[in-house]
Amino acid sequence: MRKLDKPILRRDPWQQLKRFTRARIALGRAGSSLPTKELLDFTLSHAMARDAVHLALNVAALARELEGQEFSIQLVHSKAPDRMSYLLRPDYGRQLNKQSRRQLQAIKPVIPSGAVNLVIVVGDGLSSLAIERHAKPLLIEIKKNIPEQWKLDPVVIASQARVALADEIGELLAADIVAILIGERPGLRSPDSLSIYMTYAPKVGCSDADRNCISNICSEGLSYDTAANKLLWLAKEAIRRKLSGVALKDEGSMQEIAIIDQHRKLL
Amino acid sequence: MGDFRDWLLTDSTDSVILKHVAAGITPEMAAAVCKLMRNQDLILVAKKCQVITTFRDTIGLPGRLSVRLQPNHPTDDACGIAASILDGLLYGSGDAVIGINPASDSLSAMRDLYYLVDEIIQRYDIPTQSCILTHVTNQIQLIEKNIPVDLVFQSIAGTEKANKHFGIDLSLLHEARSAALSLNRGTVGNNVMYFETGQGSALSADANFGIDQQTCEARAYAVARHFSPLLTNTVVGFIGPEYLYDGKQLIRAGLEDHFCGKLLGVPLGCDVCYTNHAEIDQDDVDTLMTLLAAAGVTFIMGVPRADDIMLNYQSTSFYDALYLRKVMGLDVAPEFEQWLKRVNIMNDQGKIQPVEPAHPLLQGIPEHLLNFKTPNEKA
Structure with a gap:
């Protein structure tokens, strides 16, 4: 030329x-x-974000890996049978399907007196990639730092899950605290960002104001040990003060809370 | 309602008549007739509606398209925001407003942002206005402290319950408008409000009372027009696929919103945007913004590469505005156009031209910006 x-x-x-x-x-x-x-560059980033939303989480593989780390696992599914209904009907993603509900009802959790029952849910949310990359190392950090008398099983892996699905799961398992590790809506720059939402005394009908959020857990964001320690700090404070959500802001999480508020405020 | 559509399409129903009847059209009527209209009807009638507003420049004149420069930064870093503002100005964007969505809720952080944008506007003598998109009560507090607030922002919705969810009612908006007017910072006019809306906001707050998204949205415009805003922005694809699932729905919603807003006499612009879990991509954005430009949309967003690094969604870019200007033959607001020519960003033929390193905007960058060293560089 x-x-x-x-x-x-x-x-x-x-x-x-x-x-x-x-x-x-x-x-x-x-x-x-x-x-x-x-x-x-833009088109590639968008394609990766779309993949993160639409690729199904390999639940069996994740369960195997976590069992390898001596977590006991329950697999559940929301009322949304597939991704399209999940995207169109957020309310389906906030409820367990019948079979999963029965399955959790059948578990009669034994909680020694004085123990704190922390139920962790791992939900695909809007990024299976986030869960695939970060759920296991994050769980290992949480387990490493958890107070001795706290109970941390089973870990529940939930498919087609929204944040509020953890309320129903936590209620069925008599959780003192439920924390859901969930894939965030992928941005162009970060298709694999994970958030934790923590709720004290979870039950169906809790609102967003009852939760604390630790967001932006990914390779360029918050590290696993920082996130795990934040969660456990919030969980201990929640137990001590018998509440969670807006009344329980710590300095470190102010920024995340502000950003979530901003998302809501734009509309 | 069919007759209303026919009447709107009639040639004798011109800009003057439409302006005359706007205040008599209820939002429910606007929403109802828009559902009978094809996309081309929505474009044709909206194009006939003229809504002209003023603050430091004149927005909404026929043959003009304005741009909100949106220089967001995930930590509200002043240097980061200033860098994006300069980038936008040098691409000819920013005549509608320089509007920042702050990441933080802290009043002192917002105060710093007001001073930052005010300094840029003053230093370069730019005929535009600033806005920080935080809750209206924060802005009232800052106005009381005599912080340089140009436009007052608020998200609004189409039912009282949804507005309560946003923490507002009409009397609070009145109070905010009076506060902004008291500063008397406009030079050409006194439209001091900037509103944002979007289909689905009432439904998502469980405050739609069984009413459809579009009627709720049109009712939000009826709230807006009561306060004579400089700008009202429908953020059309932000809220997610449960409200607007794909490109077809996005395009239809954008055209309906724009039509309803203009018919009601509101200076409607559109954040043509989407999130990554919707079936929408940048080609759909191209289509909708082109149709909206044909319909005479008041303004669009200008975001660096259309990629907002704070709100994590995709919108339109400075390049997109230049594309629309070229293809649709649209100019910027006249006062801003004069400024762009004066500082050689625009040539005599009205084309945005690349600038030289010696350009005053680049030479005028405060020393502390140019000499800034990141912690890594220092080490």
Whole structure:
């Protein structure tokens, strides 16, 4: 190809500003349009985020791995039979299907007096990738740091799960505290981000105001041990003060809470 | 209702008549007639409606398209936000408003952001306005402390219960508007409010009373028009696939919203956007923003590469606005256009042109921005 006299792309002379933000600035222009490299980068990121939403969590593999770490596992499924109904009907994702409900009802949890029953739910949410990558190492950290007299089984793996599904699970298992590890809605930059939502004395009908959230657990975000320690700190405070949610903000989680509020506030 | 549609489409029903009757049209009527209309009807009638508003520039003139510059940052970092603002300005965006969604709820953090944007607007003498999208009560408090607040923002919905869910009622909006007017910061006019709406907000708050999404949405515009806003923004695909599932629904909703807003006399812009769990992609965004530009939409968003790193969703970019200007022959607000020409971002033919490193906006970047070192660089 003959060399062009002028370069096709115009570079923006404010490259030095890129260091201040992850926002995609100073990208240059093809005419007045986005250069191909950036277009392809965007499209690839979007495709990865879509995969994270639509690829089903390999529940059997995760259960095997967790059993290998000496967790006892219960597998449950929400009322949403598939991904499409999950996306269209958030209310289905907040309820167990009949079979799962019966299955958990049949468990008669034995909780020694004075023990705290912490039930952990692992839910696919909107990113199976987040669970696949982060659930096991996070659970190991939680187990490592949990107070001796606390009870941490079974761990419940829930398919097509929304956050509030943990309320029903926690109630059926007589949990003092339920914490759900759930895949966040994937962003372009972070298809595998995981959040923990913790509720004291969970029961069907708890609201978002009753929960505490630890968000952005991923390779570029919060580390497993920090997240596990935050959770256990919140859980101990919840037990001590007999509440969770907005009344139980710690300094460290203020930021996350503010961001969640912002999501709601935009609409 | 069919006759109403026919009447709206009649040539003799022109901009003057539509403006004249706007205040007499109830939101329920607007929503009902929009359901009888095809997409082309929604475009044709909306295009005839003119809603012109002013603060430091004039928004909504025929043949113009404005842009809200949205320079969000996940930690509200001043340098990060300033960098995105400069990027947008140098691409000719920002005539509707420079509007930041703050990550933090802290009043002191927001105060800093108001001063930051005010400094940029003052330093470069830009005919535009700023807005921090936080709860209206925060903004009233900051106005009382004499912080430079241009526009007051609030999310609004179409039922009293849904508005209560947002922590507002009409008297609070009145109070906010009076507070903003008291600062008297507009130069060309005094439309001081910026509202955001979106289909599904009433339903998601369990506050729709069995009413359909579109009627609730049109009722939100009826709330908006009561306060003579500079801008009202329907955030059309943000709330998720349970409300607007795919590109077809997004496009229809965007056109319905825009039509209803304009018919009711509201300066309606559109955040053409989506989240990654909806069946929507950037091609759908292209389609809807092009249709909206044909319909005379008041403004769209300008987000760096359409990728908001704080709210984690995709919207429209500075490039998108330039595309629409080229293809649809649309100009920016006249005062802002003069400014862009004065600072050589726009040439005499009205085209946005690349700038040289010696450009005043780049030379004028405060030293502390240019000499800033990240902790890693220091080490």
